[in-house]
Amino acid sequence: MAALTLALDAMGGDLGPSVVINALERALESFPQVHFIVVGDEEELTPLLQQAKLNQHPRIAIKHASQTVTMTDKPGYSLRAKPDSSMRVALELVAAEEAVACISAGNTGALMTKAYFTLKTLPGVLRPALMSAIPQQNGGSAFVLDLGANPVCDSDTLFQFGVMGSVAAQEVLGISKPRVALLNMGEEEIKGNDVVKATAALLQQSQHINYIGFIEGDDLFSGKADVIVCDGFVGNIALKSCEGLADLLLNNIKSNIHAHWLTRWFVKLFYQRLQRSWDWLKPDHYNGASLIGLRGVVIKSHGDANARAFYSAIEQAVEETQRDLPTRIRDRVEQVLLEQE
Secondary structure, three states, rough: OOEEEEEEEEOOOOOOOHHHHHHHHHHHHOOOOEEEEEEEEEHHHHHHHHHOOOOOOOOOOEOOEEEEOOOOOOOHHHHOOEEEEEEHHHHHHOOOOOOOOEEEOOOOHHHHHHHHHHHHHHOOOEEEOOEOOOOOOOOEEEEEOOOOOOOOOOOHHHHHHEEEEEEEHHHOOOOOOOOOEEEEOOOOOOOOHHHHHHHHHHHHHHHOEEEEEOOHHOOOOOOOOOOEEOOOHHHHHHHHHHHHHHHHHHHHHHHOOOOOHHHHHHHHHHHHHHHEEEEEEEEHHHHHEEEEOEOOOOOOOOOOOOHHHHHHHHHHHHHHOOOOOHHHHHHHHHHHHHHHO
């Protein structure tokens, strides 16, 4: 693997920079040729790196940023009033080609706005989209987009989400002909609003998309589709509902495990198999939403991500940069635009 440099926004998450440093320790071991620029308050970061014995590490550099974007900052305000925020500085490193990717657990709206203005969209791309993987019954994963970057979309934008998601599924998930579906209130062609119906028509007409039709919410995890397209309003609610249900199930299992000696014995007997299922359900295993359609790789981590979850976001960034995902998307969008002329 060629040397890569990733910019980490160390100040954006709810749990502080210590989470980023802990994730960085694991990432250094997993990716021996990757360099990291840790962006944030140098006075706060230096002792944390010293504590982890990473302050002299040859693959780590600190980039000081005097400001932090809070979770309550409005996107426009953060763009105007916080030009030296850790989030903005990390994105500027990508724009200046000093880093190939930015990972941040900060304010989603601010990250979207700053990335849009700092990196710009790829040629022909109308809007970037927030995309994440979700588990499937067959043991694989599917990409869902948009997850909140664009609450309102027209049919052309949703169509491009299908194009970009298809490329991502090919490059990252290794699926040669990804099945693309539209999330809708029913599978019948007559169901859905005018935007969804118009998007379906565009997807059906494209030779570059393996469009399979509508799917409903109860098929999100069924394995029927590899790419699931929706606007950011629908996608965000769907994702948060699924995460809440996963937490409910896991907490219920935990409480019942300790309720009786027989269940405790059962858990000990089948611990390894249960652990695999447990990990498969946990949302932090799938942490790392990609802001695709930009001239660079940007990964959004959950704001309350722990070290394991933030590491997953770093892992996602490495995968996308290795696959040169922005270039692949640019080339496919160009082909589609030529097809539509």
